[in-house]
Amino acid sequence: MVWGCFAASGPGRLAVINGTMNSAVYQKILKKNIRPSVCDLKLTRTWVLPQDNDPKHTSKFTSEWQKNSKMKILEWPSQTPDLNPIEMLWHDLKKVVHA
Template sequence: LEWANAHIRCRLALWRGVHFTDESWFSLYRADCRQRVWRCVGERFADVNVVKRVAHGDGGVMVWAGVCYGQLTQVHFIDGILNPQGYHDEILRPIVVPFIHDCHLILQHDNAPPHVAMICTQFLEAENIPVLAWPAYSPDTSPIEHVWDALDRRIRQCVPVPANIEQLRTAIEEEWTTGHNQHPDQLYAKEMCCTA
């Protein structure tokens, strides 16, 4: 609440200058318990009524990307667990720094351990990358969360639905780059982020 109160008077121009970034997990199978199955009495275990489930860690991919007003970064697939060195070497140095310098933006990333590790904070300071302070446990205030949700819905509507990891990666890249996902500009048109 303190963060929201401090930013409540921020103008749209400020938010248009922020590069919102985050990671998201995309699964081949619905593992979020949102899928419902309607069945008749006596059909409980019929194949048509059984939903495949895979524990988190199998059957999906972790993706990093960023959005700002008018632009999207490339998507980056994270193999394994993202650690500070990987965040520095695979994301900050090759993607974030050039993007922010070219567009003159402020970086927003959450307080995940790889993001706030010394190697990353010192690197961002050395590169003169301004970082927007972000409250802990507040993903819903970042527009990229809505973009991830829209992208996930688009992938689930693909025909055919991705059946393996390679198809899932291809679908994510295609949906991200073709602009069929909810473009972040639409989110800025709404009174975003700072309504306490």
């Protein structure tokens, strides 16, 4: 499995995940990759992290950590995968890899 992020200014870091991703693994990925990606992409201090309602994203453990890390999270409506821009990016990446 792969975790990734992007902004209008380009792609951020990619993280390869071995095994199952849970709240603790998700937090490690964020700790290691979000701030460097924000710097690499030259984002301002007003960036917001959109994430869907996956349990590892919304768990009390992750929510507390994000709050303590002063991360701004975009609230996401339930069951709207068509609104998630990273899904389109993953689709394009899969097409290129399979070609």
